Amino acid sequence: MLVNMKDLLRGAQEGGYAVGSFSVANMEMVRGVIAAAEETKAPIILQIAEVRLNHSPLALIGPLMVAAAKEAAVPVAVHLDHGLTLPTIKLALSLGFTSVMFDGSHLPLEENIAMTRQVAALARPYGAAVEAEIGCVGGSEDGSEDIAMRCTDPAQAERFARETGVDALAVAIGNAHGNYKDTPHLRFDILERIRDLVEVPLVLHGGTGILPEEFVRCYKTGIKKINIATATFDAVERSVREAYAAGEIKGYYDLHSAEIRGAYENAKKHIEIFATGGHA
Ligand code: 13P
Numbered sequence: 001m002l003v004n005m006k007d008l009l010r011g012a013q014e015g016g017y018a019v020g021s022f023s024v025a026n027m028e029m030v031r032g033v034i035a036a037a038e039e040t041k042a043p044i045i046l047q048i049a050e051v052r053l054n055h056s057p058l059a060l061i062g063p064l065m066v067a068a069a070k071e072a073a074v075p076v077a078v079h080l081d082h083g084l085t086l087p088t089i090k091l092a093l094s095l096g097f098t099s100v101m102f103d104g105s106h107l108p109l110e111e112n113i114a115m116t117r118q119v120a121a122l123a124r125p126y127g128a129a130v131e132a133e134i135g136c137v138g139g140s141e142d143g144s145e146d147i148a149m150r151c152t153d154p155a156q157a158e159r160f161a162r163e164t165g166v167d168a169l170a171v172a173i174g175n176a177h178g179n180y181k182d183t184p185h186l187r188f189d190i191l192e193r194i195r196d197l198v199e200v201p202l203v204l205h206g207g208t209g210i211l212p213e214e215f216v217r218c219y220k221t222g223i224k225k226i227n228i229a230t231a232t233f234d235a236v237e238r239s240v241r242e243a244y245a246a247g248e249i250k251g252y253y254d255l256h257s258a259e260i261r262g263a264y265e266n267a268k269k270h271i272e273i274f275a276t277g278g279h280a
Helices: 005-015 027-040 058-071 086-095 109-126 154-164 188-197 212-219 230-245 252-273
Strands: 019-023 044-049 076-083 099-102 129-134 168-171 202-204 223-228
Touching: 005 019, 005 076, 005 129, 005 223, 019 076, 019 230, 019 252, 027 044, 027 058, 027 230, 027 252, 044 058, 058 076, 058 086, 076 086, 076 129, 086 099, 086 109, 099 109, 109 129, 109 154, 129 154, 154 168, 154 188, 168 188, 188 202, 212 223, 212 252, 223 230, 223 252, 230 252
Parallel strands: 019 044, 019 223, 044 076, 076 099, 099 129, 129 168, 168 202, 202 223
Antiparallel strands: none
């Protein structure tokens, strides 16, 4: 069933777990992620970032994501990841997305607050949740830019949350998008200070490559939404490659099944680490 992201994150706060937010690019990924969620009885979030829409146009994949959420046997929120422009955010809201992110992390604080408030006003008539980012997560969602990481200032996070009224706040604590060059170690000292000052659920971007024990420490320290993108794309691609190598692909629909399997296995692995299973 299609649900509001606010309700999923409230459940995660009360239940002491995190909800996986899985990036998808086609129907096979949507079906694999939802199959993992249904099998484990886990609530999940389906998301797509604005920079990916050149491959998967929002007017096409958006209705698919919303329809798949409605059909699912578990609660599914549908989220626009890293919204950058107001027309895209408005289109996502009109298609029935139950959550949108505005990423103003590259803007000066005052401008980030002003723009986020504008997006919150747009989302309000739809009842959709709003996520924003403060500090700067390293890399970029599609790997096209090498953005330097800048850890979130806890006092700024408190002011940002109070003045914008966002429903979820993405923080930078040593995380970066894409595959890490070295094993990342997150700044739990900063996360604890943010958690003590900010009541809204916190979001961890750049989930690919974070150690399982660090994920667990994250969801015990206020992180309630964890974004996974690169790991999904890599798992799908690897699953297809392995199926070819094993001689399993005899025609198009074997390829289709291998894609679904890759997305399913990756989502299931993360749902287990995030302790989301059984909370649907
Ligand atoms: P990864 O590609 O590192 O998993 O990051 C996902 C993300 O944060 C999308 O917003």
